[in-house]
C-alpha cells in the first residue's frame with residue numbers, strides 16, 4: 101500500500117528560554133508511516149506529545165532530529181529540513197490540517213474562510229463558495245451565519261467552520277487535531293462520515309480524537325505515543 105508520509109526517528113524538546121534555558125524533552129524516536137486510504141490515530145494520555153507530533157508534521161514546530169518524508173509534487177521532501185517556502189507549498193497542495201481552534205480573520209465571512217484553501221489553489225471563487233456552502237449545510241451551520249465573520253460564533257460553530265475549511269480540498273494527507281471535541285452527537289456523526297469519504301478517496305489521515313466512539317469508528321491503526329516517551333527506546 102502506498103505510504104505518502106513516513107516519520108523516521110523524530111525527536112522534539114522545548115527550550116524554556118525564560119526559565120534559564122530549561123530543556124523539556126517531549127518525544128524521542130518517533131517513527132511511523134501513514135497509508136493511503138487509512139486513518140491512523142495518535143493515542144496516549146494527556147501531555148504525552150500527540151499535538152506536538154501533528155504540529156511537527158504540519159511544520160508548525162521544528163523537529164530536533166529525524167526525518168518527515170512526504171510525497172509532494174512527484175518528489176520526496178524532508179519536511180524536517182525543508183525551507184519555509186517548501187513547507188508552504190506542501191501545505192497548499194499536499195498536507196491539510198484541521199486544528200483544534202479556528203484562527204479567525206476579522207471581516208472575512210464564514211463562507212470565504214471555508215472557500216479560501218480552494219481559491220488559493222486557483223479554483224474559481226464562486227465555485228469555491230458553492231462548495232463551501234455545501235459543506236456548511238452538511239455540517240448544519242445555520243444559513244444566516246454563513247455571511248458573518250466567525251469571530252463571534254460558538255465553539256462548536258467555529259469548529260464546524262474549521263472542519264469545512266480543512267475538508268474542502270483534496271489534499272492527499274489530512275491531519276486532524278481533535279476535530280470533534282466541541283461537537284454534538286449529530287455533527288460528530290457527520291464528521292465521521294466525512295472521514296470515511298476521505299478514506300474512500302485514498303486520503304491518508306492522522307488524527308487525535310478525544311471521543312472513544314469516534315476513535316473506534318474511524319481508526320485503522322492506533323499509534324501509541326507513550327512508546328516515544330523520552331528515555332525509552334521505541335519498539
Ligand SMILES: Nc1ncnc2c1ncn2[C@@H]1O[C@H](COP(=O)(O)OP(=O)(O)OP(=O)(O)O)[C@@H](O)[C@H]1O
Pocket residue numbers: 114124126144145146147148149150151152153
Ligand atoms: N510550545 C510549547 N512550549 C513549551 N512546551 C510545550 C509547547 N507545546 C507543548 N508543550 C509541552 O509538551 C508536552 C506535550 O504537549 P502536547 O500538547 O503535545 O500533548 P498532548 O498529548 O497533545 O496532550 P493533550 O491530550 O492534553 O492535548 C506537554 O508537557 C506540553 O506542556
